[in-house]
Every structure is written in C-alpha cells, then in structure tokens.
Amino acid sequence: MGTVRAAASPLTELEGDVDPPLLDCVQGDRTAWRHLHRRYYPVAAAFLRKLGVGERDLEDASQEVFLQMFRYLPRFRGQAELKTWLYRLCITQARRVRRRRRISDALEKLLSAAPEQAVVSEAGFCEQAARRRIEAALARLSTAERTALVLYEMEGLSGKEVAEILGCKEATLWRRLHYARKSFKRALEQTTPEEGV
Amino acid sequence: MTEREPIEERPPALGEELESLIVRANREFEAGLDEAAAFRKLSDRMANDAARRRTRAALAAPALASVGLVVAAMAVVSGRWLERSAPHPDVVAEPPSARSPREATSSPSSRPLATASAAFTAGPERPAGGTGAAVRSGSIARRPARPDPTAAASPASAASNRPARPSAQDDDPDCLQLAREGRPREAERCFERKAAGTGLSAEMALYELARLRRDLLGDAEGAIEALTRYRSRFPRGSLHPEATLSHVELLARVGRHTEALAESDALLTSPAGRERAGEIHLLRGNIYRGALRSCTEAEREYAAAERHGGASAAEATYFRAQCRESVGDVAGARAAYERYLRGQRASRRREVEQRLRELSR
Numbered sequence: 001m002g003t004v005r006a007a008a009s010p011l012t013e014l015e016g017d018v019d020p021p022l023l024d025c026v027q028g029d030r031t032a033w034r035h036l037h038r039r040y041y042p043v044a045a046a047f048l049r050k051l052g053v054g055e056r057d058l059e060d061a062s063q064e065v066f067l068q069m070f071r072y073l074p075r076f077r078g079q080a081e082l083k084t085w086l087y088r089l090c091i092t093q094a095r096r097v098r099r100r101r102r103i104s105d106a107l108e109k110l111l112s113a114a115p116e117q118a119v120v121s122e123a124g125f126c127e128q129a130a131r132r133r134i135e136a137a138l139a140r141l142s143t144a145e146r147t148a149l150v151l152y153e154m155e156g157l158s159g160k161e162v163a164e165i166l167g168c169k170e171a172t173l174w175r176r177l178h179y180a181r182k183s184f185k186r187a188l189e190q191t192t193p194e195e196g197v
Numbered sequence: 198m199t200e201r202e203p204i205e206e207r208p209p210a211l212g213e214e215l216e217s218l219i220v221r222a223n224r225e226f227e228a229g230l231d232e233a234a235a236f237r238k239l240s241d242r243m244a245n246d247a248a249r250r251r252t253r254a255a256l257a258a259p260a261l262a263s264v265g266l267v268v269a270a271m272a273v274v275s276g277r278w279l280e281r282s283a284p285h286p287d288v289v290a291e292p293p294s295a296r297s298p299r300e301a302t303s304s305p306s307s308r309p310l311a312t313a314s315a316a317f318t319a320g321p322e323r324p325a326g327g328t329g330a331a332v333r334s335g336s337i338a339r340r341p342a343r344p345d346p347t348a349a350a351s352p353a354s355a356a357s358n359r360p361a362r363p364s365a366q367d368d369d370p371d372c373l374q375l376a377r378e379g380r381p382r383e384a385e386r387c388f389e390r391k392a393a394g395t396g397l398s399a400e401m402a403l404y405e406l407a408r409l410r411r412d413l414l415g416d417a418e419g420a421i422e423a424l425t426r427y428r429s430r431f432p433r434g435s436l437h438p439e440a441t442l443s444h445v446e447l448l449a450r451v452g453r454h455t456e457a458l459a460e461s462d463a464l465l466t467s468p469a470g471r472e473r474a475g476e477i478h479l480l481r482g483n484i485y486r487g488a489l490r491s492c493t494e495a496e497r498e499y500a501a502a503e504r505h506g507g508a509s510a511a512e513a514t515y516f517r518a519q520c521r522e523s524v525g526d527v528a529g530a531r532a533a534y535e536r537y538l539r540g541q542r543a544s545r546r547r548e549v550e551q552r553l554r555e556l557s558r
Contacts, residue, residue, distance in 0.1 A: 030397070030435040037236045038472075045235070046227040063239050070243070127228070127541060130221035154219055154226075159207060171205040178208055188215070 022082070025073055037066060043083070044090050050150045051094035052139065054101070061097050065089045087155075087165045091147055098143070137187035145180035152177055233439050237404070240435060244398040245371070373405065381413045392426075403427040404436050407443065417451045438469030446480060454488045475505035479513050492520040511542040515549065522556075531556050 024032035045062045053061050068089050076085060134154075138146050144166075151162040152173075163173045210216070372387035388409060391402035407423035410416040424444040431437065441464055448457035461477050464470035470477060482498030485491045495516070502513035518533030534549050534556075543549065 031433055034236060034435040037239070038232055041232045041235055042227055042230050045230045046223070049226050059235065059238065062235060063242060066239055067243070127221045127225035130218050131225035134219065134222040153211060154223055174205050174207060181208060181211070185215070188218075 022073065022076065025070070033070065036069075040069075040083070040086055041066070044086055047087065047090050047150070047155065048094055048097075050138070050154055051090065051147065052135075053094050053097050057097045057101065061093045064096075065093050068093075081161075084161060084165050087151065087157075091165070095143070133188065137184050140187040141180055141183050145176060145183060148173060148176045149180040149184055153181075233436075237401075237436060237439070240397060241373075241401050241405075244396075244401050248398060372402065376409055376413060381409060384409055385414065392423075400427070400431050400434050400436070403430065404434075404440060407440070411443070411447065417447050421447045421451070438467075438473065441469070442473055442476065445477070449480060449484050449488070452488070454484050457484055475502050475507050475509035475513075478502035478505065479509040479516075482513060482516060486516060486520060492524055496520050508542050511537060511540045511544070514540065515545055518549075518552070522552075527556055 025036055041062065044065050045058060048058060048061050048065070049055075065086070069086065076082070138150070141149065148162060148166065151157050151165060152159065157165070159170050159173055163170045166173065168176075211219070372384050372391060375381075375384035375387055385406065388402045388406035392399050392406055394402075403423055404427055407420045407427065410423060411420035421444060424440050424447065427434065427440045428437065428444065434440070441460070445457050445461045445464060448454075448460065458481060461470075461481050465474060465477055478498045478501040482495045482502060485498060486495035499513040499517040499520070503510045503517070514533055514537040518530045518537060521527075521529035521533055531553060534553050537543055537549055538546065538553075
C-alpha cells in the first residue's frame, strides 16, 4: 500500500516545497497568497472532485475554500497542519455543494429540464477510464465512507491525519474504512471499465 | 462460531491492481486544472466583495445618521419634557442647547438617550465634520472587522477608512459584465476607470483590460500597452508572471520577435518563468519555426519544452514532428508523431493520424 499511497498523494509530492511564510499571507502580501494558492489549489480542486463535486460546481467550490482560507488565516494558530485545515474546508464545502445540488437537481427534475452533464468519452485514455470507474464506485458509498476512503487511499494521508481531519478516533476510522473498502470493491466489480459516472 | 474481523486495525493493502487504478485515476483527477485562471477569478471576487462592503457601508451611513438624528431629537425633546415635568438642579443650571452631550448624560433619567445620541453627534471628544464623519469615527467604523486579507493587502482597504460616498457602486461597476453583454468598448472604458484607482481592483482591472483588448477587441498593441503599464505599476503584483508571459506572447504576435525572444530569455531565469518553462520554450520554438524559419533553433526549444512535460510538451512534440517533416526527415517526423500519439494529451489525434497515413504512402 505504501508505494501507491505515497505516489497517489499530491501532498507528498509537495512536501519538498516550502510553504510561503504564513505571516506574510496574514499581513496581506499578495505574492505570498499567490504562492499559497499555487501550491494548494491543485490539491484542493482534485480533492473536491474526488468528493463528488462536479465540474460545474468546482470553480465556485474551490473559490469558496480559498476565500475561507484567506479570511480565516489570521486565526490559524498552526496547531494543525495547513493541509489538514485545507482538507477540512474542502469537506465542508463539498457538503454544501451536495446540499445545493440536491435542491437544484430536484428543481430541475420538477421543471423537466435536467441538462445532464456531458461525459466526454475519450476511449483509449486509460486515466480517464480509471477516473470514471473510481468515480462510479465512489458514488455508491456513503459520504462518511467516501471521505475516509478518499483521504486514506487516494490522498495518501496517514490514519492519524485522517482521524484528525474527520474528528474521530483512529479505531473508528479503521472501522469506517473497513466497510468503505468492502463497498468500494463491490462497486468496482459491478462497474465495467467503460462505465461512466 | 465465525472469526471476528479485525476491523479496528489498519487495513491491509488494497492490492496491486486496485492501487494502480487509483494512481491512474488520481492523475486524471488532477488534470486540466488552471490554477492561474482560478487565482485570477478569486482575486476578482475578493476585489468585488471589498467594493460591495464599501457600498454597504456607504449606504448604511446615511441611514444610521438619520436614526442618530431622530434619537438626538428625541433626547432633546425628552430633556425638555424632563425639565418641564421635574426640574433638576443640574439641568436647570444652564439651557440644554448650551450643554455638551457628555454633560447631558449627567441626568440619570436622560442617560440612555443622551448616550445613544452622543454616539452620533459631534461632541467635544469627537472629530468635527458633521454627522456622517461622526458615524464613521464611531462604533461602526471602529468595530473590529472580520479578518479580511483583501482589506489587509489592498490599498483599496484604505478606501473603507476614507469618507464613504453613496456613489461607491458607481465607482465599482462590473466591467466584465459589460464585456459579457457584448459591449466591449464600454467595458474597456470601465476597466480604464477602475485601473486609474489603486489597490487590488486597479491591478485586476489593468490585467483584465489587457485581456479584453487581446481577446475581444483584437487590439494586440493596446493589450501590450496595458500589460506594460501593469508590469511597471505592479512589479510585485499577484498576476505578474501571467502578465509577463502574455506580454511575450503578444510581442511575438505583433511581429516583435527579437523583443519576444529577449524577454522570454530573461523570464526563463526568474522563478515564475521557471514554473512556466514548458510554455515559454514552446512559444520560443514557435517564434523560431514560424517567424524566423529556423528549425534547428526551434527544435532545441521544443526539446526543452518536452522535458518540462504537461500540455506544452505534447504541442512541442507535434511541432517537432512538423519541423522534421519540413526538412524532409520522414523517419524523424514519423517517430515524433508516434511519440505524440502515445502521450495523454493528444488533442490533435485525428490530424496526426492523417499525417502518419500520408507519410507512410
């Protein structure tokens, strides 16, 4: 697991990088913000996608995450790692998006004008096929299971880090992960490589 | 009896096949994200939010001032009524009009009203300048605001401390909306007005002005002028790398190839330039190939772009193949086209397959 989880994590790739001094960000140094955004935007946006935020909501959702981050950075005391906080912000935002989406989807259904999201099928691109399969399987998990599985298996965080983000005990995380993996594997078996989201 | 599953322990590995699937999917989840565009939109939104806050403050000030005046009037009336109904030694010592609001609070019965009015009227310890100034210097303006990086970062935040004008909305119109509505000339004037200001909104406006001229008005020279202004006014601006790269692209577009090459060369030595090295090498390659007709130099740049990976690398491979074709090296061209097709970002797949078919005839 170690090799894949390490390779899978965008954060592990960034660990060699240096965070911009947070004090500079707090003091409003825009170059420092830019540095922070450049470093964490890909992590946040990819994570939001994995949590099920669709492309049409992705821009707004990631913008909200960074607005929150910039707004509350002065209150960030460094007790947790910045990435842990970022993941929490993303989880909250994804929850909001899901809620909004449920309402708007219901409205669209009512009005019988549901424009289905076009899935661009580029057969032959193994990454895209892999993403579609994973997305289809993740969509069948509960929100809690999905979040735990994405953080641990896809983002490559340690059990301790994931438990901290989710605000639960490690034992609880392992239990949740156990069921999540079972459901995930079952869902993957039920999806063909060609299946879309 | 069934064996209890150790579900509260770290789970075993997922298995090689599944892990490989996750790695591939992860790559795709991270693909196609445009950080620069996202930051631009974020900055724009923060500038707009700051403008909206200023507008709200400007609109709230007269309303609060009116409330203040009413309260003050009530305090005076109430004071007079109190004087008439129950004369107090402190109160009757001098006429109410001659007393300062602070002194007026000495009457216990009138204290709440007088204290409230004192917050909205110019008293001895308050700066002169009328009701509006008193409101701004009072609790509303001095209330500790929620930490806001826009306010902290931008000189525009100083505007919130300056006397707010009710016409703040007019000062911060949505210029992009004008462009979206198909009124690019008005949008241009709007951005010009905004760019004449200071702070983040001016910075964004200047950059957007360049984009508008480049993309909607087809005015490359005008865009260059805006970008030159941006770079000299905001040498540490958050969009400086994008502005410089766009500047180089535009120089190439208007045929100022030597300047474009010199500037891109300098850009490659900067940290921001190194981050965009793939794009810069691709651009340099295109200048050498298209304008200067030097495939040797172009190929050197394309090879450098390929080394940096990403979308630019795929394009570089494609143009490298074209270079090979133009010098009659069919085998080299075929090899490059095939390499292009093996990549994950082959957006010219159909065209390349056609070229390969023609080369094999």
